[in-house]
Amino acid sequence: MPARRHHAGTATGAGEPSADPREPLPLFRKELGTGDRGLSAREAARRLAVYGPNQVRRREKRSLVRLLSGQLAHPLALLLWGAGALAFIAGMAVLGWAILAVILINAVFALVQEHQAERAVEALAAYLPEQAHVIRDGHRQAVEAAGLVPGDLIVLAEGDKVPADARLTDGAVEVDLSMLTGESAPVERVAAAAEEGAPLLREPNLVFSGTTCTGGEARAIVFATGGHTELGRIAALSQRAPRRDSPLEVQVKRVAWLIAAVAVGMGAVFLLIGALVGLPLRDALMFAIGLLVANVPEGLLPTITLALAVGVRVLAKQGAVVKRLSAVETLGSTNVICTDKTGTLTQNRMRLQAHWTPDAGTVTTTVAPPADLARAMTECTTVSYADDGDLQGDPTEIALFEGAGPDIAARLAARDERRRAIFRFDARLRLMSTIGQRGDRLAVHVKGAPEAVLARVVGADRGAVMAVVDDLARRGLRVLAVAVRDLPPGAEIPRRREDAETGLRLLGLVGLYDPPRPQVADAVRRCHDAGLRVHIVTGDNGATAAAVAAEVGIGVPRLHVVAESEQVHDDELDELLTGDAEIVFARSSPETKLKVADALRAHGQVVAMTGDGANDAPALHQAHIGVAMGRSGTDVAREASTMVLTDDNFATIVTAIESGRRVYDNVRKFILYIFAHAVPEVVPFLVFALSGGLVPLPLTVLQILAIDLGTETLPALALGREPAEPGIMDRPPRPASQGVISRDMLIRAWGYLGLISAALVMLVFFYVLWRAGWHPGDPTGQGTALHHAYLTATTATFAGLVTCQLGTAMAARTDHASLREVGLATNPLLLAGIAFEVLFAAALIYLPPLQHLFGTADLPWDVLAIIAVFPLIVWSADEFRRWNRRRTGPPRGFRPWARSVPPP
Numbered sequence: 001m002p003a004r005r006h007h008a009g010t011a012t013g014a015g016e017p018s019a020d021p022r023e024p025l026p027l028f029r030k031e032l033g034t035g036d037r038g039l040s041a042r043e044a045a046r047r048l049a050v051y052g053p054n055q056v057r058r059r060e061k062r063s064l065v066r067l068l069s070g071q072l073a074h075p076l077a078l079l080l081w082g083a084g085a086l087a088f089i090a091g092m093a094v095l096g097w098a099i100l101a102v103i104l105i106n107a108v109f110a111l112v113q114e115h116q117a118e119r120a121v122e123a124l125a126a127y128l129p130e131q132a133h134v135i136r137d138g139h140r141q142a143v144e145a146a147g148l149v150p151g152d153l154i155v156l157a158e159g160d161k162v163p164a165d166a167r168l169t170d171g172a173v174e175v176d177l178s179m180l181t182g183e184s185a186p187v188e189r190v191a192a193a194a195e196e197g198a199p200l201l202r203e204p205n206l207v208f209s210g211t212t213c214t215g216g217e218a219r220a221i222v223f224a225t226g227g228h229t230e231l232g233r234i235a236a237l238s239q240r241a242p243r244r245d246s247p248l249e250v251q252v253k254r255v256a257w258l259i260a261a262v263a264v265g266m267g268a269v270f271l272l273i274g275a276l277v278g279l280p281l282r283d284a285l286m287f288a289i290g291l292l293v294a295n296v297p298e299g300l301l302p303t304i305t306l307a308l309a310v311g312v313r314v315l316a317k318q319g320a321v322v323k324r325l326s327a328v329e330t331l332g333s334t335n336v337i338c339t340d341k342t343g344t345l346t347q348n349r350m351r352l353q354a355h356w357t358p359d360a361g362t363v364t365t366t367v368a369p370p371a372d373l374a375r376a377m378t379e380c381t382t383v384s385y386a387d388d389g390d391l392q393g394d395p396t397e398i399a400l401f402e403g404a405g406p407d408i409a410a411r412l413a414a415r416d417e418r419r420r421a422i423f424r425f426d427a428r429l430r431l432m433s434t435i436g437q438r439g440d441r442l443a444v445h446v447k448g449a450p451e452a453v454l455a456r457v458v459g460a461d462r463g464a465v466m467a468v469v470d471d472l473a474r475r476g477l478r479v480l481a482v483a484v485r486d487l488p489p490g491a492e493i494p495r496r497r498e499d500a501e502t503g504l505r506l507l508g509l510v511g512l513y514d515p516p517r518p519q520v521a522d523a524v525r526r527c528h529d530a531g532l533r534v535h536i537v538t539g540d541n542g543a544t545a546a547a548v549a550a551e552v553g554i555g556v557p558r559l560h561v562v563a564e565s566e567q568v569h570d571d572e573l574d575e576l577l578t579g580d581a582e583i584v585f586a587r588s589s590p591e592t593k594l595k596v597a598d599a600l601r602a603h604g605q606v607v608a609m610t611g612d613g614a615n616d617a618p619a620l621h622q623a624h625i626g627v628a629m630g631r632s633g634t635d636v637a638r639e640a641s642t643m644v645l646t647d648d649n650f651a652t653i654v655t656a657i658e659s660g661r662r663v664y665d666n667v668r669k670f671i672l673y674i675f676a677h678a679v680p681e682v683v684p685f686l687v688f689a690l691s692g693g694l695v696p697l698p699l700t701v702l703q704i705l706a707i708d709l710g711t712e713t714l715p716a717l718a719l720g721r722e723p724a725e726p727g728i729m730d731r732p733p734r735p736a737s738q739g740v741i742s743r744d745m746l747i748r749a750w751g752y753l754g755l756i757s758a759a760l761v762m763l764v765f766f767y768v769l770w771r772a773g774w775h776p777g778d779p780t781g782q783g784t785a786l787h788h789a790y791l792t793a794t795t796a797t798f799a800g801l802v803t804c805q806l807g808t809a810m811a812a813r814t815d816h817a818s819l820r821e822v823g824l825a826t827n828p829l830l831l832a833g834i835a836f837e838v839l840f841a842a843a844l845i846y847l848p849p850l851q852h853l854f855g856t857a858d859l860p861w862d863v864l865a866i867i868a869v870f871p872l873i874v875w876s877a878d879e880f881r882r883w884n885r886r887r888t889g890p891p892r893g894f895r896p897w898a899r900s901v902p903p904p
């Protein structure tokens with residue numbers, strides 16, 4: 001690493017200013033042309049034009065040729081290569097070329113779908129622009145991190161992601177450098193002079209883009225942005241990690257392999273049988289090719305990827321941005337949600353509703369707080385004015401500040417003038433304090449959780465005060481205790497918070513009301529109908545959380561409150577989580593969250609867990625779906641999560657789970673549809689092979705290809721867009737261990753829909769031959785009297801298969817409900833897909849050049865009339881099956897975990 005960095009502008013025009021971050025601070029400032037008021041907005045805009053946006057371009061584009069060759073060498077494609085080779089060996093060059101064309105088209109199709117999926121995930125970044133706090137023109141403001149320029153004065157606080165390489169000018173922060181150095185222990189960075197000879201990354205006063213701030217607060221001057229940052233340099237060197245397959249894709253791949261193996265095995269066995277019954281080699285090879293082509297589920301994998309990607313896009317529009325495709329399917333099997341209270345269940349818009357002072361001795365909700373208490377409520381805050389004239393900061397403090405009285409602007413200015421020191425809110429201590437001038441003395445103002453404040457108060461009747469706390473909390477109010485300590489005249493400002501927050505005098509209690517979000521009660525009800533449990537994990541008081549739980553309907557049929565969750569034992573936790581109650585974990589810490597996530601995982605539950613603080617990262621990692629807040633959460637939590645809610649709303653989690661279920665269902669729907677055609681495609685070949693040549697081949701390989709890769713593609717894609725089936729949230733969550741392809745589904749695809757279709761197509765094939773006077777064994781080859789009838793018969797098989805698949809497509813739309821419930825026209829894409837299927841098939845049958853290529857012939861009216869009823873037969877047979885299962889299956893709203901609940 002170079003000891004000094006002097007940079008010149010680059011050819012792209014995105015230059016860098018020549019400031020060395022290790023120069024003495026005044027010089028460094030001068031070179032970057034910046035000061036205490038930061039840059040001016042105009043200067044920042046000008047620099048942005050010169051230096052370019054603060055973005056790291058991570059990706060080296062992989063070459064198209066490499067991507068395409070990857071698809072061509074795909075295991076399933078290799079099977080088709082094998083089929084193509086067999087075709088050339090058997091002297092069927094047209095078929096051979098056709099198969100090669102299919103491989104190519106398939107690869108391009110897969111490539112386009114993969115590309116679309118990647119784009120969908122990348123586009124999510126736009127939903128979550130990274131923010132940075134910057135001081136410009138003397139005002140603190142939030143800007144998009146991409147808009148930072150060298151010379152900007154930024155503010156870093158706990159939980160922030162460092163947005164650019166910068167040098168601290170005041171304050172101190174703890175940073176996690178693991179992203180750059182791999183070391184996970186956080187290190188301290190302070191505004192101090194540079195260290196002689198230290199490598200840049202170890203300089204004690206520098207922070208780097210991409211690392212995170214785990215504690216403290218500081219100001220810093222940006223000296224490198226975008227590709228010029230250390231992260232930018234590393235990113236330019238490293239290749240992007242390849243996308244990992246989701247569990248769903250892995251499962252389907254495995255099944256595709258299994259099917260391919262069965263196809264090859266069957267091909268070999270029947271080749272042998274064919275040889276034994278005296279089938280000519282050419283016919284035997286034709287048979288093997290047919291089996292391979294009919295069984296290889298071409299297009300299945302990219303279609304799944306695309307369905308997940310579409311799911312991701314829909315979720316983002318609904319306010320849930322997920323980072324991995326696989327999250328969509330995990331959401332579908334989620335069965336427990338552990339949620340924060342403040343801001344997720346509630347609006348995080350608090351209002352002072354009641355207060356109590358030791359002097360008055362009663363709770364009052366009407367008159368304003370007395371002067372002492374009001375003053376402390378003003379002093380002990382960090383709120384400030386936003387550009388739009390509203391107060392900005394912690395909603396708890398905004399409520400206190402506003403509740404303390406009128407004249408907000410004057411009080412704000414006086415507070416800042418008097419302030420001498422501050423000990424920020426510590427979520428572990430549940431306390432914060434400020435030290436300010438009061439006449440000729442200093443006063444310490446403290447506020448926090450009542451238990452925490454009372455522990456530092458002298459001369460209060462703790463039992464009596466806690467009884468009032470309990471009373472306020474039961475009304476659903478967030479209760480804070482407020483206290484003061486006057487320091488003796490001439491006393492120094494205490495340096496440590498332990499020295500400041502001691503010997504306090506209790507001023508009173510305040511109760512803040514935070515109304516629940518209007519959509520939450522309904523969302524909780526939907527969770528219960530869907531067999532999901534909702535636990536609250538909160539830093540707040542148990543009684544307050546229990547009151548909120550009751551307001552939104554959590555805790556039905558039973559609520560259990562763990563008042564001191566930090567102390568909860570593993571055994572107790574296990575017992576609680578396996579019981580039937582929904583639980584409030586009150587006064588919890590980030591460790592509690594981790595413990596709860598661990599325990600639920602150990603019980604085989606699929607957990608979605610919300611979190612917003614920097615310390616929540618481990619729990620967010622540990623949960624199956626870590627949910628971070630897009631608005632109020634920290635960058636660290638967002639980084640650690642799988643899903644970010646852009647509206648911070650609990651109801652959005654439930655919507656996302658519903659979407660997850662829908663996408664997963666839809667994947668199963670098109671797998672069913674694609675699998676169902678295998679039987680009617682294979683049976684004609686079996687009949688041909690097993691009859692020992694008495695029956696001519698009822699379906700040609702080219703016709704199979706036309707179905708698999710032509711007529712069926714659009715309806716399969718359209719099934720991926722099915723709306724949610726009625727009752728999707730009335731059934732229990734899918735067990736995580738349940739594979740996407742179940743035995744039941746295979747029976748439905750192969751043993752039911754497939755067999756019915758096979759019977760129908762064979763029926764129409766024999767009907768056409770029979771009406772032409774054919775008898776088993778009669779020659780049907782070119783030049784024979786029956787040749788035209790034979791062409792018409794294979795065309796009838798082909799057309800029959802297409803129409804059977806129309807019925808299958810309609811049947812596949814629902815897994816449980818009747819189609820009447822779903823509505824015939826609720827998936828217009830499928831109707832369009834079906835229209836395409838019919839037109840495509842008609843073109844193959846009636847256009848002379850295609851007739852020639854695919855060996856088809858015009859179909860007479862009576863045959864058309866027969867195949868026209870096939871969709872109805874297939875579809876109504878499946879309707880009957882579903883009706884029968886609804887009649888005999890478990891009732892809706894069945895909740896396995898609620899079974900032990902005694903009737904009220």
Ligand SMILES: Nc1ncnc2c1ncn2[C@@H]1O[C@H](COP(=O)(O)OP(=O)(O)OP(=O)(O)O)[C@@H](O)[C@H]1O
Pocket residue numbers: 339340341342343394396397425427430431432447448449450478479480537538539540541
């Ligand atoms: N700004 C603050 N100053 C002093 N004390 C606070 C402040 N904010 C919260 N508290 C106290 O700390 C407790 C815990 O707050 P915390 O923010 O960790 O949890 P929460 O927001 O209520 O819960 P959740 O985890 O559900 O969002 C509160 O109940 C309150 O008593």
